[in-house]
Each structure stands twice: as structure tokens, then as C-alpha cells.
Amino acid sequence: MTKTNHSMCSKCSKLICKTDLQAENDPLGEAPEYCPMKLWPGLLDEALEEYKKEENLECARLASIQEFECYEHTPQGIRTRHPRIEELIMFAQKCNYHKLGIAFCSGLEHEARLLTRILEKNGFEVVSVRCKVGAVPKEEIGIRPEEKIAGPEKWESMCNPILQAMILNAENVDLAIMLGLCIGHDTLFIKYCQRPITVLAVKDRVTGHNPLAALYLSSSYYRRLMKD
Numbered sequence: 001m002t003k004t005n006h007s008m009c010s011k012c013s014k015l016i017c018k019t020d021l022q023a024e025n026d027p028l029g030e031a032p033e034y035c036p037m038k039l040w041p042g043l044l045d046e047a048l049e050e051y052k053k054e055e056n057l058e059c060a061r062l063a064s065i066q067e068f069e070c071y072e073h074t075p076q077g078i079r080t081r082h083p084r085i086e087e088l089i090m091f092a093q094k095c096n097y098h099k100l101g102i103a104f105c106s107g108l109e110h111e112a113r114l115l116t117r118i119l120e121k122n123g124f125e126v127v128s129v130r131c132k133v134g135a136v137p138k139e140e141i142g143i144r145p146e147e148k149i150a151g152p153e154k155w156e157s158m159c160n161p162i163l164q165a166m167i168l169n170a171e172n173v174d175l176a177i178m179l180g181l182c183i184g185h186d187t188l189f190i191k192y193c194q195r196p197i198t199v200l201a202v203k204d205r206v207t208g209h210n211p212l213a214a215l216y217l218s219s220s221y222y223r224r225l226m227k228d
């Protein structure tokens with residue numbers, strides 16, 4: 001099949017995917033040409049087949065219930081109610097997970113300690129692995145002296161997300177939690193981790209690990225992102 005377009009949901013205002021596709025007026029006909037439901041019709045059935053697998057079905061069902069529980073209906077309207085850490089605890093309990101593994105960045109050791117304490121107080125067994133595990137010098141992956149953060153003469157252990165993943169695999173954790181891994185290191189961690197993964201936080205040194213802050217400011221202080 002020759003594709004004339006790429007999927008571009010982020011540019012769509014039709015939102016046909018939020019309607020009943022079986023309705024008589026053929027809603028899919030109204031979808032834009034770049035709609036992935038038009039471009040990749042066979043994949044919908046393929047994905048639905050995957051949901052029939054017991055472990056996927058249960059995860060999807062519990063995730064949807066978790067999502068539902070994050071809202072409450074009040075006389076003033078619908079309100080949100082759980083921060084992500086609380087959601088993480090609730091979801092892990094729903095899934096009957098007992099052993100949780102934290103893969104954290106050394107720059108977030110305080111947060112890793114807090115997270116461990118909170119998870120333990122909520123009844124979980126917690127395993128944690130720091131990014132510097134292995135104490136492998138950065139030279140091992142081709143980093144030149146002038147590319148070391150602490151300075152050319154200083155020892156610097158490389159971040160080792162592959163080993164972090166391997167250790168959490170070996171520990172057979174029920175759920176691996178990524179906490180502040182750097183961009184790219186997170187890519188490798190996800191590639192090698194064979195356990196179910198979730199993310200509590202991603203690394204953003206400038207915004208207190210809230211990367212969306214820069215997006216929210218992209219029409220003002222971070223206008224440079226728009227190349228205007």
C-alpha cells in the first residue's frame with residue numbers, strides 16, 4: 001500500500017475517534033485524509049486481537065478503571081483528584097503488584113529516597129537501581145575528556161541504563177518505575193527492560209522535571225522553540 005500521508009492526530013480537529021464509528025452517517029468518511037484509521041485500517045483489528053490476550057486485557061481494563069477513578073462528579077462539575085504518585089500506588093495495587101523496581105537518575109537521589117519510603121509505607125517491596133551502577137568510566141562509550149561534565153581530569157561514571165534494566169529484569173520486579181532518566185538513557189532502558197514499565201518523571205534539569213513548562217511558555221519566554 002502506498003501511503004500519501006502520515007498519521008497526524010495532533011493536527012486534527014474532527015476527533016472522529018471519539019464517536020461511534022458504526023453510526024449510520026459513516027463518521028469515518030468525515031475524518032481527515034491523514035487519519036490513521038483511514039491510513040492503517042488493518043491495524044485496528046490487529047490491535048484488538050492483542051487486547052484479547054489475558055495479560056493485555058487485564059492491564060487495559062485496570063488502567064481504564066484507574067483513569068475513571070481520577071475524576072469525581074461534584075455539584076460544581078467534574079474534578080480531578082489524584083496526583084500521579086497516588087495513581088501509581090493505586091494502579092500497582094489493582095494489578096496485584098508487590099515488588100516494584102525504581103530505575104533512577106543520580107540527580108534525583110533525594111526523590112528516589114522519598115519514593116522508596118512512600119512505596120514501602122504503602123506495603124510494597126522496593127528495589128532501586130541508580131543510573132551510575134557498574135561504575136563504568138565514560139571513556140568506555142567513547143566520551144572524550146573535554147566532554148565530561150566534571151572536567152577532563154575527573155573520573156566520571158557513565159549512566160548505565162542497560163544495566164539498570166538488566167538488574168530489574170533479574171530481580172523480576174512486577175513493575176519498573178522510571179524516575180528522571182536522561183533523554184536517550186531512557187530510550188535504552190525501555191529497549192532492555194523486559195518487565196512492565198511506567199514513568200513517574202522524566203528528566204528536565206531546567207524546569208524541575210516538568211518538560212511541559214517549556215511548551216506552555218513557547219509563545220513567550222521559550223519562543224525560540226518555534227523558530228520565529
Ligand code: SF4
Nearest residue numbers: 009012015016017035
Ligand atoms: S484518529 Fe483520526 S479522527 Fe481521531 S484525532 Fe486522529 S486523525 Fe482525528
